[in-house]
Amino acid sequence: MSAATGNPRSARPTLSRQIRDGLLERIVAGELGEGDRLIETKIALEFGTSQAPVREALRQLEGLGLIESQPRHGSRVLPFAEQTIREAYILRAALEETATRLAMLAGALPFDRLAEAVEEMRRCARDDDVPGIGLASARFHRYVVQAGGNGLLARAWEALQIEARTAIALMVTRPELERVAEEHRELLDVMRAGDVETACRHARDHQWAYADTPHDPYGMPKRQDGSA
Structure with missing residues (x-):
């Protein structure tokens, strides 16, 4: 089953993704x-796998820049660089702004699937399911990118390892899950309204907000006491 089709509730994380996310956390x-x-x-023994x-x-x-492999010495953890998160979201903002423009001009956005992803995010928010809302968010944005119809853009977007970077952002920022779902509903409403420039700006700003990690994920500066 591809990431863009099928019943999202029936999809189970692969074992490698479970291990990745466990180490990531x-x-x-x-x-x-x-x-x-x-x-x-040692890791295989802990997770009971090969x-x-x-x-x-x-x-x-390693592709995320969090570890490096060493010949004959396994892998070691690198310093956690928040700047790499910022850089990835800035690039993602540019890609998704372009994908949104292409998809809207072509009239190709799959609104039903986008709405289903938003509803999935709402369910995950109610259940306090952080991994689930991350996967539903990635699915929402993947629908938009695929609807853009540009294969090179889609491959560049996939190369960012969207699910893993979304998981990092959620772990670091710990946003209110209801707010995450609402942000995607607002983005969908803007796309449905049909104004290409407004939708593109919203798609770009949606990602730029996360580029401010580890500050407030929606762009609000924090005061000295750490609050928004």
Whole structure:
């Protein structure tokens, strides 16, 4: 089943993604720090699996710039760089703004599927399901990118490892999940209204807000006491 089709409620995370997200959470939380070694056999034993999904999870983490592999020494954790999150969201904003323009000009946006993704986010918010809302968010944006009809743009977007970076953003910012769902509903409403320029600006700003990580994910500066 592709990420863009089928019943999203029936999809289960792959074992490699479960391992990736488990390690990702520890890195973001500081439980795994700079220089800590990640040994495939030890991780495989912990998760009760073979080394193949562990190797895939580590490959994805290396692609995110969170670890580096060392010949004959396994992998080690790199410093958690918030700047890499910012850079990824700035690039993603440009890609999704362009995809939105292309899709709207072609009249190709799948509004029914976008609405289903928003409803899934609302269900996840009610259930306090952080991984679920991240996957539903990625699915929403993937529909828009695919509707743009530009294969090179879509491949560049996929290369950002959207699900993993969304998981990082949610772990770091810990936004109110209801607010995340509402932001996507507002974006969908703007797209449905049909004003291309307004929709493109909204699509861009939606991602730029997350580029302010670890500050308020919706662009509000924090005061000295850490509150928004």
